[in-house]
Amino acid sequence: MYEIWLAMNIVWEIAMGIWPALLLAALAWIALVAAALRRPGSRWAAGLGPAAMAGVAVAVAAVFAVPWLTHSSIAEMGYWVDWANLAAIALGFGAIAAAYAWPVAAMRRG
Amino acid sequence: MQPLKARAEPSAALRVDPCVDPSDCPDTSRRRWMQAMLLAPAAVAGTGRPGIARASIRTSAHIVIAGSGLGGIAVAARLGRLLDGARITIVDRKEEHNYQPGYTLVATGVWPVAKVRERNADLQPARVEWVKEMVAGFDPASNSLTTESGRRIAYDYLVVATGVHLDYAQIAGMDVSAIGSNGLASVYPSPQAAEATWQAMQAFTRTGGEALMTLPSTPLKCAGAPLKMTFMLRDRLRQAGMLEKSKITFESALGNVFSVPTVNDNVLSRWKTLGIGVEFNHRLESIDIGARRATFATADGGKLERPYDFIHVVPPMRAPDAVRDSDLASKQAPFAAGGWLEVDKSTLQHKRYPNVFGIGDVNGTPRGKTAATVKKSAPVVAHNLAEVIAGRSANLSFDGYTSCPLITREGSAMLIEFDYEGRLVPSLPMISPLQDSYFAWLMKDRMLKPAYLAVARGRV
Numbered sequence: 298m299y300e301i302w303l304a305m306n307i308v309w310e311i312a313m314g315i316w317p318a319l320l321l322a323a324l325a326w327i328a329l330v331a332a333a334l335r336r337p338g339s340r341w342a343a344g345l346g347p348a349a350m351a352g353v354a355v356a357v358a359a360v361f362a363v364p365w366l367t368h369s370s371i372a373e374m375g376y377w378v379d380w381a382n383l384a385a386i387a388l389g390f391g392a393i394a395a396a397y398a399w400p401v402a403a404m405r406r407g
Numbered sequence: 408m409q410p411l412k413a414r415a416e417p418s419a420a421l422r423v424d425p426c427v428d429p430s431d432c433p434d435t436s437r438r439r440w441m442q443a444m445l446l447a448p449a450a451v452a453g454t455g456r457p458g459i460a461r462a463s464i465r466t467s468a469h470i471v472i473a474g475s476g477l478g479g480i481a482v483a484a485r486l487g488r489l490l491d492g493a494r495i496t497i498v499d500r501k502e503e504h505n506y507q508p509g510y511t512l513v514a515t516g517v518w519p520v521a522k523v524r525e526r527n528a529d530l531q532p533a534r535v536e537w538v539k540e541m542v543a544g545f546d547p548a549s550n551s552l553t554t555e556s557g558r559r560i561a562y563d564y565l566v567v568a569t570g571v572h573l574d575y576a577q578i579a580g581m582d583v584s585a586i587g588s589n590g591l592a593s594v595y596p597s598p599q600a601a602e603a604t605w606q607a608m609q610a611f612t613r614t615g616g617e618a619l620m621t622l623p624s625t626p627l628k629c630a631g632a633p634l635k636m637t638f639m640l641r642d643r644l645r646q647a648g649m650l651e652k653s654k655i656t657f658e659s660a661l662g663n664v665f666s667v668p669t670v671n672d673n674v675l676s677r678w679k680t681l682g683i684g685v686e687f688n689h690r691l692e693s694i695d696i697g698a699r700r701a702t703f704a705t706a707d708g709g710k711l712e713r714p715y716d717f718i719h720v721v722p723p724m725r726a727p728d729a730v731r732d733s734d735l736a737s738k739q740a741p742f743a744a745g746g747w748l749e750v751d752k753s754t755l756q757h758k759r760y761p762n763v764f765g766i767g768d769v770n771g772t773p774r775g776k777t778a779a780t781v782k783k784s785a786p787v788v789a790h791n792l793a794e795v796i797a798g799r800s801a802n803l804s805f806d807g808y809t810s811c812p813l814i815t816r817e818g819s820a821m822l823i824e825f826d827y828e829g830r831l832v833p834s835l836p837m838i839s840p841l842q843d844s845y846f847a848w849l850m851k852d853r854m855l856k857p858a859y860l861a862v863a864r865g866r867v
């Protein structure tokens with residue numbers, strides 16, 4: 298339980314260190330969603346597939362990019378804990394990419 | 408000397424569960440964790456900081472904290488929340504707060520130096536008075552200390568958090584300002600020294616040659632740092648294609664390279680494979696920086712002179728003069744030699760002055776000189792001090808938790824965690840302490856500084 302609390306605090310401190318960028322990113326996402334909602338004929342359901350594809354592509358790219366960006370490499374994955382962490386981080390990036398891609402894809406289909 | 412119970416005003420009406428923040432209680436229950444989960448967003452909304460508990464003990468006591476490194480600041484932040492009405496004073500001249508665990512990354516070219524430099528003012532808790540002077544002497548018999556300008560500050564309770572003194576003076580010929588030139592490296596003293604060490608290491612990886620990595624016999628802060636520097640030097644030589652032209656020898660003043668036997672054996676077997684030589688019972692006695700020659704005292708009383716192209720000097724360490732020369736210092740072996748603070752290793756309360764507590768590197772305890780130790784012991788010190796102020800006895804115990812992500816090469820590390828007895832105590836059951844791991848490296852590179860800041864703010 299303490300480790301979960303610690304992890305929450307680590308995320309909080311990282312967020313505090315880059316909050317202007319996070320704020321801009323959040324505003325950009327809200328603007329995208331608002332634009333898609335206001336646009337007549339946006340097809341959210343149809344946009345889901347392409348958004349998921351974009352998410353998967355980013356997650357796969359992140360599997361290779363994240364170790365490199367952290368001065369390491371995929372060859373340094375020592376045991377399953379390393380792979381599990383890398384997978385979680387990559388999935389996180391994938392989910393964010395999908396969240397941005399969804400309104401964009403919904404508008405393109407509209 | 409008795410704790411000053413008369414000034415404490417414990418109030419049942421105002422008392423709340425001090426374990427609202429789960430880190431306040433090592434054996435946190437599920438119920439408390441749920442409380443913390445529920446309170447965290449409210450605390451964030453209300454104060455801009457997560458997990459802040461309400462004050463629990465009313466007191467007008469004056470608490471003085473000597474030292475504003477991680478230990479001093481973390482305890483101040485926690486006491487500010489546990490105590491209502493207390494006057495808290497921090498005494499330390501240092502304006503810059505250094506993230507010392509990042510020094511090894513700066514000294515090996517992984518991080519820019521800016522990442523280990525913070526403003527101390529940004530970390531000082533609210534409503535704490537900051538006296539920007541060093542303590543020149545402690546007089547625990549009169550519950551007071553004197554600063555370097557001669558100012559006398561009286562206290563009801565004292566927390567000693569002065570860290571260690573790097574005793575380079577014990578090495579004849581050593582000059583800290585020369586680090587970075589003539590193949591002289593030393594990661595310990597400052598961000599500047601860490602940066603200069605990287606310059607010396609880069610120069611060495613261009614030429615190759617003979618490298619000496621030293622280890623003194625005294626207790627060390629982050630005893631893993633000399634090992635990390637050795638692993639990383641070898642990796643930088645490999646990356647530069649200079650392994651064939653180089654030889655690394657680790658010169659230990661002890662009969663081992665690390666005090667935890669399983670870790671020691673693991674490191675030695677790795678070094679054997681990597682071609683890193685080890686010599687035991689060689690204590691660096693003097694150095695001729697210009698001539699690049701080091702002289703070691705050997706176990707049989709002899710002397711051994713070694714030429715080198717690169718040397719990493721780890722200084723002997725002891726308590727700062729103000730502690731060592733006071734009655735707060737330990738009177739018994741093995742801690743008397745370094746003048747370490749005489750605390751009970753479980754409660755971290757002074758053994759002879761019950762209104763005095765110790766936190767961090769200055770404590771005369773077996774092992775436990777890391778930021779990770781402060782993370783786990785600051786809640787214990789703050790809680791026990793609050794209990795003593797309330798007229799009760801120190802009742803939380805610290806197990807000596809010490810941790811060190813031991814870098815084995817760029818991109819990989821081992822996450823070593825152990826207690827006073829040298830038992831490996833991984834905080835997550837799936838962690839394999841002696842396993843080369845990207846996760847351990849990622850923690851060192853990206854997660855431990857945020858964790859350190861959360862410790863300084865008294866949250867974890």
Ligand SMILES: Cc1cc2nc3c(=O)[nH]c(=O)nc-3n(C[C@H](O)[C@H](O)[C@H](O)COP(=O)(O)OP(=O)(O)OC[C@H]3O[C@@H](n4cnc5c(N)ncnc54)[C@H](O)[C@@H]3O)c2cc1C
Pocket residue numbers: 473474475476477478479498499500501506507508509510511540541542543568569570571594595628629632727729766767768769776777778779780781810811812
């Ligand atoms: C190279 C290196 C690598 C490290 N790596 C790790 C790691 O990987 N993991 C880890 O957990 N830990 C690591 N550490 C250890 C960690 O940084 C320390 O254990 C931690 O900072 C201890 O905190 P402290 O408050 O006891 O001492 P410090 O943070 O050193 O603070 C002591 C403070 O006391 C002040 N002071 C000294 N004398 C006086 C006086 N007379 N009067 C008033 N104030 C005084 C100083 O100015 C300073 O501000 C490393 C340390 C170094 C140097």
